[in-house]
Amino acid sequence: MRGWLLAAALPLLAACGGADAVAVGSKxxxxxxxxxxxxxxxxxxxxxPVERRFHFGGSKLTHExxxxxxxxxxxxxxxxxxxxxxxxxxxxDADSVYTVVEEAYLDRWDLVLAPxxxxxxxxxxxxxxxxxxxxxxxxxxxxxxxxxxxxxxFGPEFMSREDGYPGLKEAYGIAFGEVKQMDLGLLxxxxxxxxxxxxxGNSTDGQIAAFDLRVLxxxxxxxxxxxxxxxxxxxxxERHPRVWDVLQRLEGVVTAEQMRELNRTVVxxxxxxxxxxxxxxxxxxxxxxxxxxxPEDTT
Amino acid sequence: MPPGSDADTAAVEFDRAxxxxxxxxxxxxxxxxDVASGETVVLVGRSGAGKTTALKLVNGLLAPTAGAVxxxxxxxxxxxxxxxxxxxxxxxxxxxxFPHMTVRRNVGLVPxxxxxxxxxxxxRVDDLLDRVGMPAGRFGARLPxxxxxxxxxxxxxxxxxxxxxxxxxxxxxxxxxxxLTRDRLQREFGELMEELGKAALxxxxxxxxxxxxxxxxxxxxxxxxxxxxxxxxLLESDHPEARALAATLQPPGELGGG
Amino acid sequence: xxxxxxxxxxxxxxxxGLLGEHLYLSGVSVGVAAAIGVPLGIAATRSRALExxxxxxxNVFQTIPSLALFGFLIPIPLIxxxxxxxxxxxxxxxxxxxxxxxxxxxxxxxxxxxxxAGRGMGMTDLQLLLKVQLPLAASVILAGIRVAAVVSVxxxxxxxxxxxxxxxxxxxxxxxxxNDTLIxxxxxxxxxLALAADGLLGWMGRRLTAPGAPGAERGEVKPA
Numbered sequence: 110m111r112g113w114l115l116a117a118a119l120p121l122l123a124a125c126g127g128a129d130a131v132a133v134g135s136k137x138x139x140x141x142x143x144x145x146x147x148x149x150x151x152x153x154x155x156x157x158p159v160e161r162r163f164h165f166g167g168s169k170l171t172h173e174x175x176x177x178x179x180x181x182x183x184x185x186x187x188x189x190x191x192x193x194x195x196x197x198x199x200x201x202d203a204d205s206v207y208t209v210v211e212e213a214y215l216d217r218w219d220l221v222l223a224p225x226x227x228x229x230x231x232x233x234x235x236x237x238x239x240x241x242x243x244x245x246x247x248x249x250x251x252x253x254x255x256x257x258x259x260x261x262x263f264g265p266e267f268m269s270r271e272d273g274y275p276g277l278k279e280a281y282g283i284a285f286g287e288v289k290q291m292d293l294g295l296l297x298x299x300x301x302x303x304x305x306x307x308x309x310g311n312s313t314d315g316q317i318a319a320f321d322l323r324v325l326x327x328x329x330x331x332x333x334x335x336x337x338x339x340x341x342x343x344x345x346x347e348r349h350p351r352v353w354d355v356l357q358r359l360e361g362v363v364t365a366e367q368m369r370e371l372n373r374t375v376v377x378x379x380x381x382x383x384x385x386x387x388x389x390x391x392x393x394x395x396x397x398x399x400x401x402x403x404p405e406d407t408t
Numbered sequence: 409m410p411p412g413s414d415a416d417t418a419a420v421e422f423d424r425a426x427x428x429x430x431x432x433x434x435x436x437x438x439x440x441x442d443v444a445s446g447e448t449v450v451l452v453g454r455s456g457a458g459k460t461t462a463l464k465l466v467n468g469l470l471a472p473t474a475g476a477v478x479x480x481x482x483x484x485x486x487x488x489x490x491x492x493x494x495x496x497x498x499x500x501x502x503x504x505x506f507p508h509m510t511v512r513r514n515v516g517l518v519p520x521x522x523x524x525x526x527x528x529x530x531x532r533v534d535d536l537l538d539r540v541g542m543p544a545g546r547f548g549a550r551l552p553x554x555x556x557x558x559x560x561x562x563x564x565x566x567x568x569x570x571x572x573x574x575x576x577x578x579x580x581x582x583x584x585x586x587x588l589t590r591d592r593l594q595r596e597f598g599e600l601m602e603e604l605g606k607a608a609l610x611x612x613x614x615x616x617x618x619x620x621x622x623x624x625x626x627x628x629x630x631x632x633x634x635x636x637x638x639x640x641x642l643l644e645s646d647h648p649e650a651r652a653l654a655a656t657l658q659p660p661g662e663l664g665g666g
Numbered sequence: 667x668x669x670x671x672x673x674x675x676x677x678x679x680x681x682x683g684l685l686g687e688h689l690y691l692s693g694v695s696v697g698v699a700a701a702i703g704v705p706l707g708i709a710a711t712r713s714r715a716l717e718x719x720x721x722x723x724x725n726v727f728q729t730i731p732s733l734a735l736f737g738f739l740i741p742i743p744l745i746x747x748x749x750x751x752x753x754x755x756x757x758x759x760x761x762x763x764x765x766x767x768x769x770x771x772x773x774x775x776x777x778x779x780x781x782x783a784g785r786g787m788g789m790t791d792l793q794l795l796l797k798v799q800l801p802l803a804a805s806v807i808l809a810g811i812r813v814a815a816v817v818s819v820x821x822x823x824x825x826x827x828x829x830x831x832x833x834x835x836x837x838x839x840x841x842x843x844x845n846d847t848l849i850x851x852x853x854x855x856x857x858x859l860a861l862a863a864d865g866l867l868g869w870m871g872r873r874l875t876a877p878g879a880p881g882a883e884r885g886e887v888k889p890a
Contacts, residue, residue, distance in 0.1 A: 265838040295829060498783070507879060
């Protein structure tokens, strides 16, 4: 009986918690949901009430939600912030990108950049390992030999961004014979099935390891750095100083390897994100000590 | 009206035929009578007496649950149903002219089903339409909805005669018409039947019509054939049903042909 | 609005390509659905035993949310995967109900006296179907195909999410980057395409219906 009452009351409680809770958002792909869940669990563990508003939408939509106080926090990538949100030309030095973005965000929207989480998630140009070997494809520039006959697959954002297909075409002088647009999550399956020959996904996507695929090297350094950084409203920090503590302690906590592995676990093995994140935190973070620890150190 | 030449095999033979609905009432019970070739037999009875059922037993739309019905000496259940029906002219009260076909096409339908060639069909259609008083030149290209009730029924009769069947089955063909049209069509039909010499089994609830058109008239009461006899014999008969029916006729009687 | 016009003109090649893809997706689906649905509708009129499962299944298909069906089909071998083929399978599923139901209703709605007359004069079932039932049910059946076409054009916009192309590509892109012009560049041509399909099939329906049959161009003339 009590169980039912509690379950019935939860929506009410959630709504009540609304005013005071920290609204954590994520963009519409798995890694974002994972990171947002990670931050949410860390916050909750330290007594900060959280309202999860995951899988919000594309970069621009999520950013605007943050600006409009529909969200308090989400994880952005510095390169995306620079080019897609601020509309500037790409820069290639990671520190410079961070500084430019940090200043502009605070200046224009009163948004604070937290320290980087420790990894970069850049656009990855991916091909089937078999093709890479037989055609000698190692770098993006090598695609010039096959681009005209090949079909490329992109997510809906990549077509429209300056740091997306238009810029890539110019920087590398390549143009694909056919381009198919689809939901990001479907790109790897499409690549594996031969519906497309090259996909532009994210470098930390879990499926890269799951299917036999290879990431091509960005030899002309077209893509700017995309360091993962939590972005939070300044007034949220004023309301909840503990939020800033938590974000500080998460600096450098996730390596690219770990992110990829965590993504892979969620996509390929266990789709229950909260559970996967809880396990990961138990293995890699210790209460009060958030620096990464080697797996052997845990029980 | 003497029966036709090959009077040995009756056109239709009801041999103690009954029809009962599965696990339900018996609609007709032990019908036993013949329709000789060239003869017109009219079954008369109130609605629900089983008249339509009796007809459907002849063209195989229904199969008897007891006894047998024979057409040209062969049991209806032994006939190929499609062949059986193509050899019988079928006229129903609603007429059932196909609304999307012209008068010509409606009338020529059974020949069409039999695969006659176009010329032969055209000739036949013209002839039939003339006979029923609907000359093809004027009416051939019309659609059914452009005809009056009486006109439609004439076309219906012409259609039934399409492939020159030796047997006609008619289910209250004139029932839906106004009295004037009905009288006229009855008369014309009677003349046509005399001319063509075909066997016909006709059902109606109208005793006068029965007496006028039938060589013999059978009275159906609750699914049973109470009596069957020539018109004048019926009127003189002592049979209670016959007497009851006779009493319903107007005294300045339009008694049917002698 | 002016911005939309400019975008459509500037990108007319791409717009044309997406329009062509969209037309392909919905056109093929409706065609296949008609080829399957009309016979199914006819079968449903013949047998009480088949009637309920056929109509019932078509009904159930209709209730599945379209995005869910697209997603659900992806992992299925042979008909699934990413791309146009999967989209067409989903669209066929959605186009079936109006066609099956209308075929069934159109044939059932024929005056039983006509069926009796036809059988009684010695038509085989096939002859009855081809000479009487289908011509008389034609306008209702075509109305069903018309509905299926409009539904199909609309739902085909979702196909872009699974790599099948079509005008939905603009819509999804526009949503991702919050660009109304892009969204409209996809939505408006799709709406116009639906209207055009509706109009064209309506016209065809009227032309193909035999005079005298229900739904024909000429009005009924009731005799005195």
